[in-house]
Amino acid sequence: MRKLPPLHALKAFEATARHASVTRAAAELGVSHSAVSQQIKSLEEHFGQTLFARHGRRVEPTDSARALLEEVRAAFDRIAIASEQFTSQKGSGVITINATPSFAMRWLIPRSSSFQRSNPTISVVVETSASDGIDHLTKGYDFIFRRAPMQSTDHRCQKIIDDLSTAILSPTLAGTLSLGDPHGLMRGILLHMKSRPDAWKRWFEVCDVRLAETPPGPYYEHFFLSLQAAINGLGVAIGPLCLVEDDLASDRLVAPFREFLLPGPGFHVLYPTTTMRSKHHRAFLDALLSEAEKSNNARPL
Known part of the structure; x- marks a missing residue:
């Protein structure tokens, strides 16, 4: 069984911290000022430490209570999202x-x-x-x-x-490489994906460019990371045309040798x-x- 503090007291704690006021927290929760004060007191007794410091009429969480507050808020947010998704299933x-x-x-x-x-x-x-x-x-x-x-x-x-994958790069970088044929891409930095480390070697084979080994270049965890690097001019990526349609249409990227396609x-x-x-x-x-x-x-x- 989970060992949880009183949930009503947690709600009072979160509302009081958000409003920096016991009075405003009580108004939001629809209870009396004394009820909120009592709930906070019960929570302090549960944890064995003070949760708020008073500054005139304002109250602020103690330094140690701020970490608790962050987690409580995240938990309430998750509960709210789950409840909304569950409710939305009705009739839809x-x-x-x-x-x-x-x-x-x-x-x-x-x-x-x-x-x-x-x-x-x-x-x-x-x-x-x-x-x-x-x-x-x-x-x-x-x-x-x-x-x-x-x-x-x-x-x-x-x-x-x-x-169907091919080489893709920014128009600016393409203009600096004087690309007459696929082999010219190796004058730039080739961006690799860890999940498909041999993609470049296989694509060059489609272009009838035989390489003894995979060409050098940085490796990325996901295609979208290598793609963003290519958009920013950091090198030449290789990836499926279907995933870069919008980038090609908007000229964020170019595919200078799109007649050479590596089938997947x-x-x-x-x-x-x-x-x-x-x-x-x-x-x-x-x-x-x-x-x-x-x-x-x-x-x-």
């Missing part, structure tokens, strides 16, 4: 998703916006996992997105979008077969498949 729906950070940031969330605007009562909750694997997931999701096919009992997996396994979605019984879930997947078709058909040349 929740779609739970797990994806890798780069795919979530660079494609999934932006391409979900039109569905969310059309279905404001549906909550789309996106969580991320750093690993491409799914065995470590401890709870079920309506949709799981990964850069490879997946298998799970009573689930269906389907490819959602093409995975494709981005896939895995979902329980029962998920498609829900019209909201069917509509969500259909919306993403429509966005993916646009991306595949509008691949820059």
Whole structure:
């Protein structure tokens, strides 16, 4: 059993600290001044130390109580968010998703916006996992997105979008490298991803440039980090065209050799077969498949 202090007393403590006033805290909580004072006293007795210092009519948490206050506020915030999400399920729906950070940031969330605007009562909750694997997931999701096919009992997996990678860099950096052919990229700094350390070597092979070993350059934990470095002119990144569509369209990045494409396994979605019984879930997947078709058909040349 958890050993918790009195929750009403914690509410009084947090409200008093926020208002720097017992009177205002009492008004917010709808109780008397003396009730709040008594709750704070009971909390001080529980912890065996003073929680507030008085400065005239103002009260302020002691230095040691500030650490407690920060954690109490964070806990109340989490409870409030959980309550709101639980309440929002009534009469509406929740779609739970797990994806890798780069795919979530660079494609999934932006391409979900039109569905969310059309279905404001549906909550789309996106969580991320750093690993491409799914065995470590401890709870079920309506949709799981990964850069490879997946298998799970009573689930269906389907490819959602093409995975074709090429070299990308800022226009400013491109102008300094005098790029006549792919080999010229090695005059710049090549940015690598730890999850795909051989990507550059394999891409150069597509360009018919044979390298004895992987070219040097810094390694990043996630694609979106190497991408940001490329946007800021720190080097040349390699990544899927589908994740940089907006950057290419806005000229934040250029792909000087986009005719040379390193094919990958494709981005896939895995979902329980029962998920498609829900019209909201069917509509969500259909919306993403429509966005993916646009991306595949509008691949820059």
